[in-house]
Amino acid sequence: MTREQAILHATEAYDSGVLQDTLARRIAYTTESEVSTQGPAQHAYLSIELVPRLSALGFSCEVHRNPAGVDLPILVARRIEAAELPTVLMYGHGDVVRGNAAKWDAGRDPWRLQVEGDRWYGRGTADNKGQHSINLEALSRVIAVRGGVLGFNTIWLIETGEEAGSPGLAAFCKTHRNLLAADVFIASDGPRLNAARPTLFMGSRGAVNFELKVRARERGYHSGNWGGLLSNPAIRLTHAISSLVDANGRIAVPGLRPPPIPAAVALALADLEVGGGDDDPDINDWWGEPGLTSPEKVFGWNSLDVLTFGAGDPAKPVNAIPPEASAWCQLRFVVGTDWRALQEHVVEHLHQGGFDDVEVRVGMQAGATRLSPDTPWVRWAAASLERTTGKRPALLPNLGGSLPNDIFADQLGLPTLWVPHSYPACAQHAPNEHLLGSVAREGLAIMAGLFWDLGTQGADLLEQACSQSSTYA
Numbered sequence: 001m002t003r004e005q006a007i008l009h010a011t012e013a014y015d016s017g018v019l020q021d022t023l024a025r026r027i028a029y030t031t032e033s034e035v036s037t038q039g040p041a042q043h044a045y046l047s048i049e050l051v052p053r054l055s056a057l058g059f060s061c062e063v064h065r066n067p068a069g070v071d072l073p074i075l076v077a078r079r080i081e082a083a084e085l086p087t088v089l090m091y092g093h094g095d096v097v098r099g100n101a102a103k104w105d106a107g108r109d110p111w112r113l114q115v116e117g118d119r120w121y122g123r124g125t126a127d128n129k130g131q132h133s134i135n136l137e138a139l140s141r142v143i144a145v146r147g148g149v150l151g152f153n154t155i156w157l158i159e160t161g162e163e164a165g166s167p168g169l170a171a172f173c174k175t176h177r178n179l180l181a182a183d184v185f186i187a188s189d190g191p192r193l194n195a196a197r198p199t200l201f202m203g204s205r206g207a208v209n210f211e212l213k214v215r216a217r218e219r220g221y222h223s224g225n226w227g228g229l230l231s232n233p234a235i236r237l238t239h240a241i242s243s244l245v246d247a248n249g250r251i252a253v254p255g256l257r258p259p260p261i262p263a264a265v266a267l268a269l270a271d272l273e274v275g276g277g278d279d280d281p282d283i284n285d286w287w288g289e290p291g292l293t294s295p296e297k298v299f300g301w302n303s304l305d306v307l308t309f310g311a312g313d314p315a316k317p318v319n320a321i322p323p324e325a326s327a328w329c330q331l332r333f334v335v336g337t338d339w340r341a342l343q344e345h346v347v348e349h350l351h352q353g354g355f356d357d358v359e360v361r362v363g364m365q366a367g368a369t370r371l372s373p374d375t376p377w378v379r380w381a382a383a384s385l386e387r388t389t390g391k392r393p394a395l396l397p398n399l400g401g402s403l404p405n406d407i408f409a410d411q412l413g414l415p416t417l418w419v420p421h422s423y424p425a426c427a428q429h430a431p432n433e434h435l436l437g438s439v440a441r442e443g444l445a446i447m448a449g450l451f452w453d454l455g456t457q458g459a460d461l462l463e464q465a466c467s468q469s470s471t472y473a
Contacts, residue, residue: 277423
């Protein structure tokens, strides 16, 4: 059997409707990790839907309790052919964000797969059930074509809490480091650069959410009787925020700015173009760090945004000075940023600006990772994608968004390769989430080619990778 036959066998899963049927069944599981009562759906998705499929492919499976004490189980499935062979750790998440059924267009149900032309609608089609289903189907097709022998070992890690911040995942991976020991990490999540161009990203920007609050007094006071005498928390907070990031989106806090973009990263980003799709918004070229290209701004630099801002009751304004105002902000950052000291940097900056009345509280946070494009694993994967599709793939040293990639890259010490099967306008996390059928079909071909190449080239590739010690940019 040949590589080409493996790819044809994989795309047959799309052409015959097998992938569509599989995804329809998986979308029906209401695995909303932000809803505490959906624990049974998470267990059912792993135990009823995934374990039988993986077991039939020769994997030994075990569903583990989440060490964080939440009912968000974690599945580990292992298929070991020989100890001397390369081992790949694969990842996916079975949970989804809230369905928000009332906000979907008429006739669409988040828990029912609906195909309309090239669009496959349903919650989880893009994030992440569709993506890990493509990878698992492609893997099964390569196993079949190669007579049950892959030529490498495979470990699947499927969590059910990614949309809730992956609670317990870091602790689980630390405890079970030997169980998850591998040579390379390959997974699919997030979007391609655009729908038409295969994409490979090797890390992700980090993220820190932080709250700014000004509480001036216990209650509001009449704006006619006291206006001009009492400080207004909303005005104070507005000016405090404007001291952190200017009117054009440039970060003004030195400690929140990244180091210069490395040469290898800048070279990779020079080949990219952001936006331009039918459903993409128009880019504001004047926004963000001056002197950078759009790809450099989103993949090579930091951004600071206000996510929410509140004072008083916007729905029912009254003639009163509000007693307090608060805002949640977010720093998206690349490798090299002093993000762990964010609170100290922000507090000191506000103090210097005379905003000692602004309280700072850090919330959700995740580290940044980045793998240099100039490494054996990346060069191999890029060549495989191009051989399969005939297209030069977009190489992103890191995704603009955030994933728990620091657990795999930093904690487990793995080179991380992400091959996304979605696109920027997929309505991920929003009503009318969808997967493009054309991208799904190409994704099956890409992953079958990648798995075939790993089985034939993995040993030599592992030797090359071990000889190159500097992998992270």
